[in-house]
Structures are given as C-alpha cells and as structure tokens.
Amino acid sequence: MRQFKKILIINIFGIGDVLFTTPILTNLKIYNKDVQIGYVCNRRTVSVIEQHPCVDQVFIYERDEFNEVYKKSKIAFWRKIKAFVQEIKNEHYDVVFDFSMNTFTGFFAWMAGIAVRSGFDYKKRGIFLNKKILLEGFDDKHVVEYYLDFLRKFNIPVKETRLSLSIGEKDQQGALDYIENKNFKKPIINIMPGGGASWGKDAYYKRWPAENFAKLADKLIEKFSVDIILMGSLQEKELCQQVESLMKGRPTVLCGKTNIMQLAALSRICALNIVNDGGPLHIAVSAGSKTLSIFGPVNEYVYGPYSREGHDVVTADIACRPCYRRFRRASCTHISCLKNIKIEDVLRKVENLL
Template identity: 25%
Template sequence: MKLPERVLAVNLNQLGDALFTTPALALLRERLPDAHIDVQAGGRAASVLAGNRDIDHLYARPPRRGMSRNAALLRTLRAGRYDAVILFQSNLSYAILARAAGVPVRVGFAQNACGPFLTRRVPPARRGEHLVASYVRLIDAFCEGGEVPAAGHLPLKVAVSAADHAFADGFLREQGLTTPVVALVIGTTRPQKRWPEEYWSVLADRLWDACGARSLLIGGPDEAAEAARIRAAARSPLVSAVGHTDMKQLAALLSRCSVVVTGDSGPMHLATAVGTPVVALFGSTDPRETGPWHGAPDHPVRGSVLYDALPCAPCGKSPTCGGRFDCLRGLTPERVFAATASTLGVGTWDPLPVIPTTGGV
C-alpha cells in the first residue's frame, strides 16, 4: 500500500480528550515520518495541542456547533487535498463530510452510525480499556499493523514554553510559595465528578498542619466563588490561581507542584503530561478508561487513584443517586490526606482503596 502523504486528524474538543490523542499522534508520526500531518481541534483542545512537534499544522475549529463548524471542516478537507483522514471523534457529520470531500482513506470508530462512511472501521473502546489505548488502536489500524512501541514509549504530551515556565515561577515567587506545594483542582465539567466543596478546606488544613505543605487552588473562572468560600473556611494560608492562567501556563504551574489532588478533569491529565504525581479522585467515571496515563496500560501511576467502585458506578453522565454522589463523599478528607501525604513521602498509607489504571492496546 502506498503510504499517505497528507493526513488530517480530526481531534476532540475537551482538554483531557485532546491530551489522550497525543500518544496516538506520536505513533502516527513514528509510522509516517515523512508525511504532512495536520490536526483540526476545537476549544481548549487546540490550545493544548499547540506546539506539538508531531503536528505540522493545527486548525482551530469554530466554537459553535452546527453549520459553521461543519463548513470549516469541509473547507479544511478540500483545501488540504488530503489522501487520508483520521476521525478521533465519532461524529456522523464529520464522517459524511470526509466522504463528501473525496478523501480516499477514512479511518474511525464503527459507532454512532459512522461505519458506512469509513473505509477502515475500528471497534470502539472496550469496557475497561483506556481511551488512550483505543486511539492507539485507531492509528495501528490506519497504518495496517506493525509493532506497537513498548510500555513507557507513548506518554501524554504538552509543549510548555520558557515564557510559560517564567509565568509559573513568577506566580509562585509573588505568592511566597516554596515546596512542598500541593495543587487542589476544585473544578470539573460535571457535578458528579466534583469532590464535596467542604472537603477541600479540611484537606488543606491537614496538609498544612501535618506536612507543612501549602495548598494552591486550581480552576477556571467559573470556580472563583467556590475558591473564595474554600479560602474563607480554611485556617491554613491557601493561595488561589483560579481563573488566572491559560492552559499552557497552568501546565507550567502544575509542573512546579509536588502533588496534584484532582477529580477526573483536564488538569489531572495536564499534571500527568508534565510528570507531576497525582492523587486522582474518581466516582462516576471508570479510572481504567479515563484515569492518569503514564505511557502504557501497565506503566505504574505516579501517585494514586482513589475509587470505591460502588454498585451504581460508573454512572457516567446519568447519575441515579439523586445528587448525593456517595461515590465521592465516601472519599473523605482523611483518606485523601493519607494518600497525598504518602505521595509527598511524609506518611504511610494503606493501598487498598487504590484502583490502578489498566487497559489494553
């Protein structure tokens, strides 16, 4: 088979999902070193992929759904004269547009009615399979086999500039923060992923009293009021970076922290990409599928994952508990403190609650 010379990968919109595709893009570049590889991505995904050396050109997708977004993709497909398109996102409209644009090779997951419009159909992610592994399978099918790199060769990637690191260092210096600094990511995309607000101040105080660790609140502008309430409830001197960074600055800031305590969120994957240990709190989602990724399914997680696997979990986007979220409420501040202190190297911790991320490539 003649190797494709011009490839467009249609990426996802969310921060974490986009980071999940970076190992697959690295594999694609390894398999096709001379190909021109473009990526179209939307929202925060485009910002976190900027500067990725496996990508030749990055197109930012319009923020609004509907005709404007579809028209932008069709223009990109036609102008780029691509001989292959890879659909990381199982979007029926995108599959139809790829065929309408006459792209000869169209690879994607056989779900959401996309199958008839694809030339290579890949089974979607299996239950318990990490999404990174499913994206790697997509590239493996696109390249028609070959040896998948060994464990540890496919980490998440984010390009952080010297200016981003300078911002992070300046912020920490201005706030008088020295190690150990523990980042507390209070924001998530859905309420069923959100650790109880009143737990954060308790955790911060325990870290300060027992470990001398300063806590740094992380979140977007929408979490500003919550951050203010957490700071008011705490005895310890909390610092807030909520709403003060862009994605790359946040990555740099997380790289300077000793540990990141977080729910299933984009910043969790940013922390993983820059090599900072995480204490990840899971409830409504399966950590085997979206948990911290460190290069391969059997690669050890730096830090820990707390997940009680209640009978109702994972409920995904359809919680049945009436908003109680017992899956997260059961992850008490004392349990999370013990895991965090152990990761800091200043305590011991019973590892029984930890569910390591697993999956198959």
C-alpha cells in the first residue's frame, strides 16, 4: 500500500475497546515511523490515549454532550458538529479507521474530507465508508484480531500484538511512594470487585458476588500471607465498602481514590490483580500486570485478556454460557455462570499464578 502520512482512529467505546486498538497504533508506527496518528475517543478514555507515545493528537467526542446541545438548540447542535468536523478537517488526514460501527462517525469522517474511510459495516451502518469490513458480531476470535484485520486489509504487517499503556513517571513514582508510605511488608494482591462502566446499570451481570470476594480475600491472607488492596472507580466505592465490611481481615480501600493511570501504576506493583470482566482487567493487562479474571456471560476467548501470558481466567462450566453474543446479553435471572464459580476454583488459579 502507499504510505499514508496521517491516519485517524475512531473508537468512542469504553476503556477496554480503546486498549484493544493499541496494537494497531504500535504496528502503524513500526510500518512507518513518520506517520502521524490522530485519535477520536470519549472523555472517559482520553487519559488512556493522550499519553500513548504513538498518538500525536486526540479529539474528544462525547455523545451525551452533543445530545444536550441538541435538546437546547438544533442550530447550536449543528454549529458544534461543524466546529468538531472542521477541527479534524484542518489536520488533512489521508485515511480513517473507524471502529465505532456508527453511521454518524462515518458521516463526520466524510464531512472532514478524509478520502479513505475504512470501518466495520455493522447492520448496514457503514454508508459513508468506502473500505468496508462486514461485521455481524465479535464471535470466533478475540476483538483485537478483528481490529488487526484493518491492517491486513491494507497489507500492513502485524508484528506486535500486545496491548500497551504508557504510565507517566509521576503516576508510577506516586504509586511507589504510596506503597512505601503505607509500609506494606507483604506481597500485595489487588482485588477489583467491580468491572468498569461499560454495562451501566447492568454491570452486576458481570460481577462475582461481593461476599465471595470477601471470603476469597480472607483466604488469601490466611493461605499466602498477603496484603489486600480493593480498587475501583468512585461509582464502585459502595461495592468495595461492602466487600470490606464482609471481611475478617483489614484491606486497604482505594475505590474512587485513583484515576485510570494511577490504578494502572498500582496494579503493576501488585503480585496479582483479581478482577471481573471489564475495563479494569484490560488496564492491568496493558500495564504489564499479572491478572486472574472472572468471566460470566461474556466469552473470555473474545473479550478476555490478550494475550494469555501471565494471565488466567476462571469460568463456570455451564451449558448456557457465554450468553452475550453479537453485542446482546440474553435475558437471565439466575446468573449461574458467576454464582457457580466457587472460591476454591479461584484459589487454585491464584496458587498457579503466584
């Protein structure tokens, strides 16, 4: 293929999805060290991308902010779109890789005058794309592999497949200072009983029960003589406090006290990170941390840690899982795929990883 000078990446989904695109950034720079890469993401994921060494410019697209303007004034809404498109147009991108499966993002790429517009054509939403990759869902391979198909479509070699996250010196040193000031004397296991924000009000469908995390934490202290940290977002603070209240031991609770990069830096210091399926898992994986993840309705071979080196997954062997297919979760009232995972199952996996 011809050497593109400027490439725009669009991914307006959650943290995990954005991290799944990082091998593309790395391979683009390997293929052409002088290529300039722009990235369109939402406000929640901007910190993941703005520090990445392969990304030259970040554009924030927050759908809710556009919708709020639309409710107040259609004229103001179109002015906001025009200003956003113009900001991108001024950069003169040659090609866009659009992972958003969204007609609107294809539209603004077209409006920005980007000549080559490649993206997933999901449910015929790719009407503004001219290099389409047909997609019905992520089913038979990991999401990262679906994303790397963009490079293959343009005959760009795939030489690096690891997820990457650039942790600044300030965040890394801050994590080290925190551990030193807390005077931890034992190996640290980080437990994240939430799972990020991507499933919203349905997030509990991906969460192993809080009482199980509490019993697991106490057994880890007893069996392996470790210190326990509980981490998560501010929205998961109550959940972390619930786990703490059910424990016999005394964990250090950091829920809501770290930003994404600080969480990544702390996860890197820990001997192990035990997490549910979700963004925090992929933050830890991208940071080079060791993880044990608990998967329920979601297929771990499609959405799990990538790659598996230094990582393991716990699942329940029941016929109805995985039930999350083609971006839809089956109606379920029992969530047996998580409730059937025993504490002893997790402990055995921990022993293999420590």
